[in-house]
Amino acid sequence: MPSSNSTSPPVGDASPLAGRPAALLPVAAPGMVAGPLDAAAALARERGFSCPPPSPGVIPGTRRTTIPAAELGGVAMQLLEYAG
Secondary structure, three states, rough: OOOOOOOOOOOOOOOOOOOOOOOOOOOOEEEEEEOHHHHHHHHHHHOOOOOOOOOOOOOOOOEEEOOHHOOOOOOOEEEEEEEO
């Protein structure tokens, strides 16, 4: 059970994220490991999403595509495939 003395995280201008530009945050952004990625992207498009063709990911050995935030209630979803 949480302690009644616990503190709340800072909000508004006091938040450490307040000065950051709007972007996906690695910890806060949902993602799915999808394989094969081409099939997952095709299924997303079939269901009405407009994810771009998969491209090399930032993590070496990965490919990725993203379903735009505007199509998911304000939170983008990254689909990720590990090669090998």
